[in-house]
Amino acid sequence: MADETALPAVPVVDFDTHPDRYRHWRLEVDGEVATLTLAVDEKGGLVGGYELKANSYDLGVDIELYDAVQRLRFEHPEVKAVVMTGGLEKMFCAGANIRMLAQSSHAWKVNFCKFTNETRNAIEEARATSGQTWLAALNGTAAGGGYELALACDQIVLIDDGTSTVSLPEVPLLGVLPGTGGLTRVVDKRHVRKDRADLFATKAEGYRGATAVEWGLVDGTAPRKSWDAEIDRRAREACQGSTRPGGEGVELTPLDRQEDGDTIRYPHVTATLDRDARRVDITVAGPADQPPADPRAQGVDYYPLALTRALDDLVLRLRTNEQQLGTWVVRTTGDVDGVLAYDAQLADRADDWFVHETTQYLRRTLKRLDVTSRSLVAVIEPGSCFAGLLLELALACDRQYMLEGVYEDPHPDRDPDADPAVLVPTGANDGRFPMGNGLSRLHSRFWGRDEDLDTARKRFGERLTAAEADAAGLVTMALDDIDFEEEIRIVLEERASLSPDALTGMEANHRFVGPETLETKIFGRLTAWQNWIFNRPNASGPDGALRRYGSGQRGSYDYQRV
């Protein structure tokens, strides 16, 4: 294993950026077609100690890509096809930077892979959810993560110049797996035969056009002289039949985020970091107003979008920058009716592209929670508003604790005359925000227990007291105030005392019951294998392949198979 004490210091990572400030990508929009060109600034690494040669990437490069993906959804409703290409000669992208990986801690590598995977998934679903087709125009070699980036697109075209290849050289050169879905997508999405996939993933130099097309690794090739025309033709063709609405977009203006000591505050979300208890308390506020007649006119201030942007940013920041805080406690505060009004609007106005995109964004953000390696606990108290779309937050948690009645003891922050908490399940919990496995969180909760699912469905729209929510199977425990605080205290203390690795593995297994998809395979299986391999001396030890890469020496292996 890498000696993690000697690793370079990593900065606090910000996810805020804008096309005007991109160092690594160029985003050009030409009517229905956008072009996203990767031309990495070698000196622009997020952490010191490596140069981003040959269009290799690090987290900073990927943060810009994520920003572009989001803006193409919200700011460019006219864009029906996105061409992703490279700005260097002969090299589309060499994948994740190896020196960066070699010098990174295990946690950094895992987090980096998770975020890059999430962005690739967002690219992959753009066509189905937003009518936006992504086309990888490989103007040169796509190696490792470079080819995996292409795999997330709907089509892959490789330049036929006699030298450019697609490859996954991780196994032969680095002793690790392709870390962002490569193995899974090759066989499960591209349907490359298992034995050919095996050849491909062990041949460092990869394959050129003819074989790549025959095996299904790419969809087509084109020589340099007809390259632009071919890519243009495919992009125009992809635009046909698209459901993208055109018209004016909604600008994703800078996030309003205030940090004050251990508090992070957004308009509708507040997080308080308790380092001693290794915990974050997250409070989501319900909307202050009724839904607007014209959601798009509000832009980023539209409550569901503002909420989602805050949650997304918070999840990313906490995952990346606060790895010691292993438990996140989720509360809500506000008016149930206000939440339900927005919940209804998301359903009623599902045909409005902006409302639809907002819903999809919240869906993606909830999926981030599902794959977050933190224990998630919902605490449901008087004054809370866990209804419909906000109830999804509780259902994404590993446990839900609900106070029966009110807090009786005098307390400055608590109103003894408050109404007891209620939960309100709605259709939002039953399909509007499907998990990566395709199930709603409600269906997942009652997997294999159809009667219980039906029972819960019968309560849609009802304001369920703690006892009723418990009877409907929607909470883990309903306790009165004599036991509640003590129970929560014990639960959180106990959780904070357990092995973080074992909790991560346990939660990853419990959260995804039932069917598996490309996405759950990537996060659940591929990632788990990669975690193991990253930890092995053969990869990360002082003589491991990852550490020795570029030194002229191959990795030195212990050949024991396990």
Place this chain on the structure above:
Amino acid sequence: MADETALPAVPVVDFDTHPDRYRHWRLEVDGEVATLTLAVDEKGGLVGGYELKANSYDLGVDIELYDAVQRLRFEHPEVKAVVMTGGLEKMFCAGANIRMLAQSSHAWKVNFCKFTNETRNAIEEARATSGQTWLAALNGTAAGGGYELALACDQIVLIDDGTSTVSLPEVPLLGVLPGTGGLTRVVDKRHVRKDRADLFATKAEGYRGATAVEWGLVDGTAPRKSWDAEIDRRAREACQGSTRPGGEGVELTPLDRQEDGDTIRYPHVTATLDRDARRVDITVAGPADQPPADPRAQGVDYYPLALTRALDDLVLRLRTNEQQLGTWVVRTTGDVDGVLAYDAQLADRADDWFVHETTQYLRRTLKRLDVTSRSLVAVIEPGSCFAGLLLELALACDRQYMLEGVYEDPHPDRDPDADPAVLVPTGANDGRFPMGNGLSRLHSRFWGRDEDLDTARKRFGERLTAAEADAAGLVTMALDDIDFEEEIRIVLEERASLSPDALTGMEANHRFVGPETLETKIFGRLTAWQNWIFNRPNASGPDGALRRYGSGQRGSYDYQRV
């Protein structure tokens, strides 16, 4: 990570045993119902350094269980229900022995978990494939692996004595996951709600009867005074409607295995170990005779059964005892028509219980290959007989290389007048031996490419030359003798030079395309997470929970979440 240089020496493991020699289990057959009682001999550990207290188990205990599972299929066609219970007071089984785990190498732990998983899967499918229902009669606490053993059964009854519980204490006490399918079966088979599964898997002391029944952790409870009657009632009820044929069984006599230096020889299988090349050459001989009129009369000499027993034993021995030999090369030799005659008999006589059990056993053995962490390469030469059931061996491999024509150069072992090799696909490749994911190996090979699948299906029963097999997508490469030997040499040398961990992860991802099942989730996802966790200092480091268990000190954790 454990300092693996200081670990106790492990013996060469034999898998041969017999109920007369069991030290840990008692097998009693009473008409339609068999009872398998776990009463572990504390002093009977397979490796020194630990005592098997509280009915905890090690590999030796599990080898006996596997033997019993096999004999209950073959020697006892009259047994329709199997009651698994414990021979100690108050404790059914405490799971895998912790001191054994703590002193074991990573490879030993992983191999041990794999074998125990395979045995549990064989128990789990007994009802569906053989009409034999397994009933866990928990006469005391079932903790960790003890409860996981119960989870593999069709029913679980827990004694209601005020103290006995079911539990999965691995996460809270040991900082690892339950290693034999517990998390997966709790949510995916028993359909325990995610939040309750979370409570369960973090509560070391577990849950007693009432909660266990309510949550679905067990099917029922019974007090001591009516215990025997209740178990008997359930066992008798389980017998009803069983398809078990009754009558006389087939004795599984001791295997004929000859070891001579680096050669292991069985009647139809020979393995040659090449330690320098880190390779095993496995040659499977086709049948010498035509299929018998009465397969059962031949007993263990029936070719498909003799072959399967040899393969099963070889796979287990190589996996456990020869971990440095990372590549297995599979060849066959013999008469294609002879193989096809047996292939036809397995199909024609599928209703004969003995033929059926033999087929199922071969299926389970092929599944062992699928989850074996070795690179598998089929070499198809003149004189080979890769037809139908033996073609499955090639299809289970990561690659298939076929010689086009014959070897032209003079060579003492090679006949220049030989007929070129042929492959013969049959229905056996298309559903008789499904993989753990439910797909046939042929379907898996052409996943998502229905036209290619149809093309291959059209050739069933045909003797395909190398060029034809290549055109039908059944081999990775067809090469003439000018290139063949050189190519094989390079392939095997290259393979032997790669990181064994990366290959293991890669192969595990490529081999299971498409749908996922309980079984693939356990081997693919749960196991991968466990591999990672086993490697982390929080579990296996000198201050990790696994190493400190029993010392009175809890594990000391680095609380960073990754």
